[in-house]
Amino acid sequence: MKDAVKITVVLTFVCAFCAFLLSFVNGAVEERVKANQVAQLQDALNKLSPKAQSVEEVAIGEDLIYKLLDEQKKLIAYGFVALGQGYQDKIKMLVVSDKNLRQLEGIEVLESQETPGLGAKIKEADFLNQFTKKDISRPLECTKLDISKKSEIKAITSATISSRAVVNTLNKRIESMRKQVKSLN
Amino acid sequence: MKNFLKGLWKEHPVFRQLLGLCPTLAVTTTAKNGLYMGMAVIFVLVFSCLIVSLIKKIVPNQVRIAVYTVIIATFVTIVDIFFKAYIPEMSKELGPYIPLIIVNCIILGRCEAFASKNSVGKSLIDALGMSLGFTWGLFLLASIRELLGNGTILGITLLPSGYNPLIVMILPAGAFLVLGFLVALMNKIEQAK
Numbered sequence: 001m002k003d004a005v006k007i008t009v010v011l012t013f014v015c016a017f018c019a020f021l022l023s024f025v026n027g028a029v030e031e032r033v034k035a036n037q038v039a040q041l042q043d044a045l046n047k048l049s050p051k052a053q054s055v056e057e058v059a060i061g062e063d064l065i066y067k068l069l070d071e072q073k074k075l076i077a078y079g080f081v082a083l084g085q086g087y088q089d090k091i092k093m094l095v096v097s098d099k100n101l102r103q104l105e106g107i108e109v110l111e112s113q114e115t116p117g118l119g120a121k122i123k124e125a126d127f128l129n130q131f132t133k134k135d136i137s138r139p140l141e142c143t144k145l146d147i148s149k150k151s152e153i154k155a156i157t158s159a160t161i162s163s164r165a166v167v168n169t170l171n172k173r174i175e176s177m178r179k180q181v182k183s184l185n
Numbered sequence: 186m187k188n189f190l191k192g193l194w195k196e197h198p199v200f201r202q203l204l205g206l207c208p209t210l211a212v213t214t215t216a217k218n219g220l221y222m223g224m225a226v227i228f229v230l231v232f233s234c235l236i237v238s239l240i241k242k243i244v245p246n247q248v249r250i251a252v253y254t255v256i257i258a259t260f261v262t263i264v265d266i267f268f269k270a271y272i273p274e275m276s277k278e279l280g281p282y283i284p285l286i287i288v289n290c291i292i293l294g295r296c297e298a299f300a301s302k303n304s305v306g307k308s309l310i311d312a313l314g315m316s317l318g319f320t321w322g323l324f325l326l327a328s329i330r331e332l333l334g335n336g337t338i339l340g341i342t343l344l345p346s347g348y349n350p351l352i353v354m355i356l357p358a359g360a361f362l363v364l365g366f367l368v369a370l371m372n373k374i375e376q377a378k
Contacts, residue, residue, distance in 0.1 A: 007245050014240075014252050018259035025263050029270035036273045089280065113280045116214040117335050117355040158352060 041094065044108040048096035049077050060180050068096070075099050080177055081110070084169025087161045089113035091122070091169060097136065101178055106132040107170065119162030127156055127163070136174055142167040188307055192314030198291045199322035199364075200371040205291040209323060210360040212282050216339045219327030221275045223320025225268070225283055227313070229260045230292050234300035234312035241301045253296045254287070261286045291319060322367075329363050330354045 045055060045066060052068035059065075066079035079096045091112045096105040109123045121127055130153050134140065142164045143152045155163035198204045205226075212218045236256050244252050265283045268276040276283065286292065295315055300308040328338050334354030336344035353359050 003245065003247070007248050010244055011248055011251065014244075014255055018255050021259055022262055025266055029266055032270040033266070033273075036270065040273070111277060113277075115355065116218075116278075117350075118352065 040110060044094045044110065045079050045096065048094065048106045048108060049079065052076060055079070058184065060183070063180065065177075065180065065184075077105055078177065078181065080173065082107075082169050082173035084165055084172065086112055086122075086165045087114050087119045087159075091162075091165055093166065093169065095170065095173065097174070097177075101174060101181060102135065102137050104131050104134045104136055107166075109166075114162045115159070118156070118159040121156045121159060122162050122166050127166075130154065131170075139171045139174075140167050188310045189314040192311065192316070192318040193321070194318070196315075197318045197322060197371070198315050199319060199326075200368050202291075202294075203368070204294055205289045205319060206364075208282050208285065208289060209326065210357065210364065212279055213323055213327035213330055213360060214355050215331045215335075216324060216328040217275075218278055219323035220320070220339075221268075221272075222279060222282065223316070223323045225261075225264045225279075225286060226289065226291070226319050227316040228264055229257065229286055230295060230312045230316040230319075231309065232260045233257045233292055233296055234308045235305065237296045237300040238303065238305045238308035244301075249301065250293075250297070253293060253301075257292050257296070258287045291315060326360070326363055326367060329367075330359055334359060 042055075045052070045068065049068045051070060053071050054069045054073070056067040056069060057064055058067055064081065067075055068077040068079055070076050077096050077098055078101070079094060082093045082095050083090055085091070089112070091114070092110045094108045094110055096107070097103065098105065107128060109128070112120070112122065114120045114122060134153075135150055138151045141149070141152050142155050142160070144155050144160060147154050153163070153167050192198065196202060199206070199209050208222055208226075212222045233253070233256050237253055240252075261284060264286070265276070268279070268283060295312055299311045303311070332338050332343060333351045335350055336342055336346075336348050351359070354363070
């Protein structure tokens with residue numbers, strides 16, 4: 001009986017102490033963590049659409065769409081997040097396209113856990129620049145060979161799975177964006 | 186002094202005790218990852234051993250493992266939050282391996298085998314030695330893998346551009362290969378003594 005009391009008291013005390021410590025640390029840096037995420041998104045938006053003067057967030061269901069506006073508050077482009085399964089974990093990308101969803105401004109990878117040195121190259125300019133001003137009136141295709149069609153994206157050598165994941169995620173998301181934009185207008 | 190040095194060489198956690206191999210193999214794709222992982226472990230091990238050593242007399246034997254785990258998990262979570270707030274790019278790079286320090290057997294091992302039986306001062310020195318040993322182990326392993334697999338160390342290109350990277354070194358198989366060679370080398374040096 002005595003033992004049971006002691007065990008309970010010690011465990012409760014240790015847990016309470018740890019909980020206190022954690023809430024203290026979390027409270028101290030919480031805002032910074034959030035600010036980091038916002039800053040990262042903002043950076044990516046700026047990079048992909050330097051002409052935009054302001055950003056308006058529109059929520060559709062659980063989705064967030066970023067309307068990029070110019071000086072006269074006219075819509076010039078849409079920004080949206082695409083999420084899909086990569087080689088090791090989900091790949092999260094920011095996509096910016098023109099307001100008719102016919103041409104990409106470009107994409108940026110926000111979060112990914114692809115193999116360093118291989119799949120992680122999806123974060124590098126060589127791969128990402130292929131999407132700049134890319135025509136998306138047709139679904140994109142991923143190829144291991146040299147590009148022969150307008151809709152093709154060249155896969156990273158020995159990282160076909162990651163490259164394909166980016167392209168497929170993008171295609172799916174653009175498709176769902178088209179529906180959402182329609183419902184928006 | 187002996188307590189400090191044993192972690193660095195004679196009882197090296199990775200190469201002699203073969204503990205904590207999951208992060209050792211998984212995050213050592215680049216030297217930078219290895220270094221930051223090592224630093225996270227230094228923080229967690231030192232503070233966990235400090236607290237465990239402080240409260241060793243009041244913790245009932247039956248629940249000691251549970252208590253150690255809660256303490257370790259707390260410090261790991263602090264590191265995790267800290268990385269997210271101040272070095273978000275490393276937090277992304279290391280991904281789940283930071284929270285996984287909780288189940289790193291070096292930490293629980295040192296708490297159970299040393300900190301719960303020795304004075305606070307001795308425990309601190311032991312924790313420092315072990316975690317620094319872990320850090321240099323990871324850094325060495327990661328440097329070799331990054332150099333052979335990518336031609337760089339800490340992002341600095343060291344091998345000429347004509348070098349064709351051995352991609353296998355960056356893949357999991359490369360981690361096992363390099364670890365095997367390093368353990369063998371360490372054993373050879375010890376035998377020669």
